Amino acid sequence: MHEQLRPDEKGATTSTEVYHDRLLDLQTIWWKRLLPVQAPFRFDLRRLKLGRTLDIGCGLGRLLTALPDDSVGVDHNPEFVRHARGVGCIAYTSDEFLQSKDATPDRFDALLLAHVAEHVDADTIDTILQTYLPFLRAGGAVHMVTPQEWGYRSDPTHLNFMDFQALSDIARRNSLAVERSYSFPFPRWCGRVFKYNEFHLHARKGAG
Template structure:
């Protein structure tokens, strides 16, 4: 997770949120729609950053992030977010407390072993039969951030899901077909899975 712990990283996320064309057009609308159509219910947003996705999750959703400045930014926006230590003792955040887990633009910031560990750490908080959504940037997006350490494509997402014992329901490229990800920095790999009921 090199470089993502600092307040500078939080400030970078805030700057990018409203940079360029984003000031004029609702560029996040397709991504909000993508989350909402998955009907994720109460979400645990792992690696929530400054809350871009958490803002679009269901009532009672909670973010967790290792960057305390990002967590503070979420709280300033009226969102519920914790550092990992805080989450461990937070009310209504115990085993099976969440309908789903979202891990968006996180796994590319760490090696495979740590990625597996993160999922293993937070999956117990998702109810049996709950959804797990993993999202990573495609090529053009991967190149935009120097804190990215590993390119995670469909095969990489599926490997994480299988290691975690999840049942993969589907994978898809969003918002455009896969080939577009080589030039469009906001194209994403999406994986939707289920936590087994037993």
């Protein structure tokens, strides 16, 4: 394992150039360039009709490109932010976002946290949510996505396995009402044999 690719309670290893390069290599491998592998995940995101979304931990922008044009990405890795901007997305580093015009209360219809929670400890994911929840309107959605077994094992920076119960616990601690949990793109048992199967949890912020 590369020294910079290891679990860290605060997710610091995912902010490095090494992690950016690894993810870029994985997402641009030849067979992923030939096959529309992201199409089912983008379709699933679009059908949720999230509205203007703040994509927290936007990475390379692969899901951000499927969201409405006025959606915004934020990531603590500046290399990811540069890449997301390069493909036409609105994206900020964490510090840049908090000083931007988009850091306005109630500005977004939804928060998306895709492949974030498994990288950090409980205190850190709660801090992340509490930082960005003020920018979500009352009644807005919070959608969380985490990998199932094989996907979890595939990344050396993963810290905690986050299943439906763990995601529900995050929602409960942060006063979010869980509306739905589901396995995607295949049934739950496929997560042991299919690397890209995911846990999804859809929750909602109270009306205040």
